[in-house]
Amino acid sequence: MIALLGAGCEGPFTPKGDYRDRMAVYGVLTNRTDSQYVRVYTSYDPVGFNPLANTKETSVRGAEVRVSESMRQYRFVETIVQRSDKSRYKDDIVSYVAYPFSIEPGKTYNLAVSSAQYGTVSSTVTVPKRGRVQFYNPYVLKGGGEKDEQVVVYGWIRELTYGVLIRLYLVYEALEAGRWVTHVEEVPASVKQRTGGITEELYPNLRRRESREKIVDKEANEMFVFTRTAYFRQIDAINARYPVGSVRLKYGLGILTQVDQNFYTYWKLVRAFEDEFSIRTDFPDFSNVSGGLGLFGSMVEDSAWVDLTL
Numbered sequence: 001m002i003a004l005l006g007a008g009c010e011g012p013f014t015p016k017g018d019y020r021d022r023m024a025v026y027g028v029l030t031n032r033t034d035s036q037y038v039r040v041y042t043s044y045d046p047v048g049f050n051p052l053a054n055t056k057e058t059s060v061r062g063a064e065v066r067v068s069e070s071m072r073q074y075r076f077v078e079t080i081v082q083r084s085d086k087s088r089y090k091d092d093i094v095s096y097v098a099y100p101f102s103i104e105p106g107k108t109y110n111l112a113v114s115s116a117q118y119g120t121v122s123s124t125v126t127v128p129k130r131g132r133v134q135f136y137n138p139y140v141l142k143g144g145g146e147k148d149e150q151v152v153v154y155g156w157i158r159e160l161t162y163g164v165l166i167r168l169y170l171v172y173e174a175l176e177a178g179r180w181v182t183h184v185e186e187v188p189a190s191v192k193q194r195t196g197g198i199t200e201e202l203y204p205n206l207r208r209r210e211s212r213e214k215i216v217d218k219e220a221n222e223m224f225v226f227t228r229t230a231y232f233r234q235i236d237a238i239n240a241r242y243p244v245g246s247v248r249l250k251y252g253l254g255i256l257t258q259v260d261q262n263f264y265t266y267w268k269l270v271r272a273f274e275d276e277f278s279i280r281t282d283f284p285d286f287s288n289v290s291g292g293l294g295l296f297g298s299m300v301e302d303s304a305w306v307d308l309t310l
Contacts (some may be wrong), residue, residue: 005235006068009013015200019045019186020043021042021118022118022291022292023040023041023042023043023060023113023115023119023289023291023292023293023294024040024041024043024124024291024293024294025039025040025066025111025113025119025121025289025292025293025294025295025296025297026039026041026290026294026295027039027066027111027295027296027297028072028265028295028296028297028302029103029125029297029298029299030066030103030298030300031103031105031111031130031299031300031301033104034099034100034101034102035095035097035099035100036067036074036076036097036098036101036103037081037095037096038065038111038113039059039066039093039094039095039098040060040063040065040094040096040113040115041057041058041060042058042060042118043058043293044058045305052088054227055088055089055090055269057089057093057094058090059093060115060118061078061094062086062116063078063096063113063114063115063117064113064114065096065109065111065112066108066110066111066113066122066232067101067109067110067112067236068109069096069104069107069108069109070107072235074098074101075098076096076097076098077096077097077098078094078095078096079094079095079096079097080092080093080095081095081134082164089168091258098151098254100175100202103298104127105130105300106127106128106130107125107126107127107258108124108125108126108127108203108299109124109125110122111123111124111289111296112282113292119291120292120294121289121290121291121292121293121294122287122291123264123288123290123294123296124296125260125288125296125297126160126260126298127165127300127302128158128160128161128258128259128260128262128299128300129158129160130158130302131155131157131161131219131256131300132159132165132219132302132304133153133154133155133156133254133255133302133304134153134154134274135151135152135153135154135252135254135304135306136152136153136223137151137152138230138252140228141252141306141308143309144304145228147303148228149169149228149230150226150228151224151225151227151228151231151239152227153166153168153224153225153254154221154222154223154224155222155224155256156220156221156256157211157219157220157258158163160270161211161257161259161260162208162260162263162264162265163206163207163208163258163264163267163268164206164207164222164256164257164258164259164262164264165205165206165207165257165259166204166224166255166256166257166264167186167187167203167204167254167255167257168186168187168189168231168252168254169184169185169186169203169252169254169255170184170187170235170249171183171184171185171249171251171252171253172185172248172249173239173246173247173281174241174246174247175242175243175246176246180248182250184253186235187224187226187230187231187252188201188202188203188230189203189204189225189227189230190202190226190229190230191229191230191233201230206257206259206264206267208221208264210222215257216266225266235249236305239266248309249307249308250307250309251307251308252305252306252308253303253305254303254304255301255302256301256303257299257300257301258300258301259297259298259299259301260297260299261299262288262295262297262298263294263297265286265297266286266295266297269285269286269288
């Protein structure tokens with residue numbers, strides 16, 4: 001049997017399969033803004049086995065990008081977006097934008113991208129419905145409550161949601177050059193003491209919803225906790241940057257983010273294992289783009305705030 005198997009191996013082994021040029025499309029619809037973006041590329045075949053060795057983007061120029069919902073259709077125009085991090089790619093980002101385009105939570109949107117060279121690809125996404133955010137104990141943000149009482153925020157999750165996230169921000173004003181300037185700063189969910197006296201700040205991550213999904217036209221609430229220590233440590237850090245009397249806290253802002261199944265599945269696979277002890281050697285692909293590769297997803301944000309002014 002070994003001899004027969006050996007006789008069948010006539011060429012050198014390679015882990016790379018057959019390569020074919022395909023369009024790779026990425027777009028996430030959001031109610032955060034009235035401008036929606038779609039990025040269009042082609043796949044590429046790296047010289048070696050490390051795709052990160054590729055330092056030139058394969059943007060598709062001159063494509064026709066359209067998103068439709070019922071009888072409405074939105075045409076995206078090609079534009080250039082400034083790239084903030086040029087450590088790998090040196091050029092700015094080629095993107096397609098539609099403005100004004102405000103999405104409607106709960107609606108289904110269809111994407112079609114056409115290129116003279118690469119043909120047409122398509123995808124569909126249903127946007128989660130809007131949820132709600134509520135601070136369970138807002139008095140803690142003002143210094144009230146028991147000394148070990150944490151900041152508790154509830155998010156009301158809707159039926160089309162797969163992944164959820166709540167973030168907490170401090171909005172404050174600082175006196176700079178004779179005028180009050182507004183700043184927004186995210187608060188960690190907790191802090192962890194590492195060996196050597198190093199303090200690590202841990203921020204919330206997108207997580208799988210914990211409540212049942214098949215709740216038609218109803219809400220399910222989920223709890224998110226921010227430690228009292230992390231919250232007041234952040235306030236102390238802000239005050240330490242400025243002279244005494246130069247900081248005015250305005251309000252605490254909680255933002256609930258809900259994402260659809262496509263977005264969550266792609267995000268989960270890209271991040272692989274999320275603990276510090278596991279090593280993953282396989283990276284499965286995910287795509288909901290018919291005829292090509294990529295992601296067409298959606299996210300919906302809702303917010304609530306607590307007044308912190310004295």
